[in-house]
Amino acid sequence: xxxxxxxxxxxxxxxxxxxxxxxxxxxxxxxxxxxxxxxxxxxxxxxxxxxxxxxxxxxxxxxxxxxxxxxxxxxxxxxxxxxxxxxxxxxxxxxxxxxxxxxxxxxxxxxxxxxxxxxxxxxxxxxxxxxxxxxxxxxxxxxxxxxxxxxxxxxxxxxxxxxxxxxxxxxxxxxxxxxxxxxxxxxxxxxxxxxxxxxxxxxxxxxxxxxxxxxxxxxxxxxxxxxxxxxxxxxxxxxxxxxxxxxxxxxxxxxxxxxxxxxxxxxxxxxxxxxxxxxxxxxxxxxxxxxxxxxxxxxxxx
Ligand SMILES: Nc1ncnc2c1ncn2[C@@H]1O[C@H](COP(=O)(O)OP(=O)(O)O)[C@@H](O)[C@H]1O
Ligand SMILES: CC(=O)N[C@@H](CCC(=O)OP(=O)(O)O)C(=O)O
Numbered sequence: 411x412x413x414x415x416x417x418x419x420x421x422x423x424x425x426x427x428x429x430x431x432x433x434x435x436x437x438x439x440x441x442x443x444x445x446x447x448x449x450x451x452x453x454x455x456x457x458x459x460x461x462x463x464x465x466x467x468x469x470x471x472x473x474x475x476x477x478x479x480x481x482x483x484x485x486x487x488x489x490x491x492x493x494x495x496x497x498x499x500x501x502x503x504x505x506x507x508x509x510x511x512x513x514x515x516x517x518x519x520x521x522x523x524x525x526x527x528x529x530x531x532x533x534x535x536x537x538x539x540x541x542x543x544x545x546x547x548x549x550x551x552x553x554x555x556x557x558x559x560x561x562x563x564x565x566x567x568x569x570x571x572x573x574x575x576x577x578x579x580x581x582x583x584x585x586x587x588x589x590x591x592x593x594x595x596x597x598x599x600x601x602x603x604x605x606x607x608x609x610x611x612x613x614x615x616x617x618x619x620x621x622x623x624x625x626x627x628x629x630x631x632x633x634x635x636x637x638x639x640x641x642x643x644x645x646x647x648x649x650x651x652x653x654x655x656x657x658x659x660x661x662x663x664x665x666x667x668x669x670x671x672x673x674x675x676x677x678x679x680x681x682x683x684x685x686x687x688x689x690x691x692x693x694x695x696x697x698x699x700x701x702x703x704x705x706x707x708x709x710x711x712x
């Protein structure tokens with residue numbers, strides 16, 4: 411009887427001890443995790459996400475969650491009779507649409523994640539970029555075919571104030587941030603792409619890692635023709651690839667590039683549809699998605 415028990419218990423100890431080098435390396439470090447709206451497929455996945463984040467916190471890391479909600483916003487706009495339109499990968503956001511964006515991100519998606527995390531204890535505190543000047547932006551006008559285009563209340567980040575997030579982390583809490591910015595140029599607010607917001611926060615916080623959870627396995631080498639995932643690339647390699655990327659991958663990979671060029675050690679895009687993908691990525695060698703690393707010192711034109 412006891413021999414059988416030992417048999418089944420030993421592999422579990424093995425798994426725990428395998429995580430030791432990662433626990434040592436990441437102890438006390440900040441990890442920014444972006445949870446994309448497309449990865450929030452079902453209740454089980456959302457609950458597993460919350461478990462992973464709480465696990466990281468109890469393992470001595472400092473997780474910061476930045477969430478998206480693109481599909482959820484589109485569904486709510488649809489119910490309000492507002493048609494969703496994207497230009498340069500960003501939502502054209504009228505004044506009316508902005509109210510809906512804010513209501514869905516801060517009032518629904520963020521509340522749901524805070525609730526799931528807090529099933530494990532008094533840990534999560536939700537905020538938007540408006541709170542304590544966390545994210546400040548000016549009006550963003552993307553250039554499309556050589557012309558500046560007005561896409562409404564979409565913001566370009568000009569400043570990050572990490573004070574509120576750092577105070578929460580120091581208090582052992584898990585900040586959950588919605589990608590809405592305070593406006594530098596008028597009294598209103600701006601809609602910011604959640605990947606861009608997560609990357610800017612990761613850089614400003616000096617995070618160890620930016621982890622972007624989405625609905626594909628990683629960055630595909632030749633999307634949509636093949637599902638060959640690029641497992642590792644340097645900032646310079648990514649920079650060369652950027653002009654070829656499409657739609658949702660553009661802000662994600664631009665964000666990864668910004669992060670590793672501004673002090674973040676690794677930026678990863680991983681499949682949020684796989685349960686416990688965060689734990690697999692942080693605590694094992696068999697990293698599952700795409701990892702972007704800074705250029706090696708001495709790299710030409712790095
Ligand atoms: N090279 C690529 N590799 C993987 N996905 C790509 C690529 N180019 C474009 N995509 C698209 O980007 C999508 C992910 O971005 P997005 O829809 O904005 O997700 P999220 O809600 O997680 O931010 C994928 O589902 C895929 O359709
Ligand atoms: C300006 C802009 O496009 N904002 C995004 C904000 C939410 C988001 O980025 O959500 P995902 O991460 O799920 O795509 C939007 O309105 O859809």
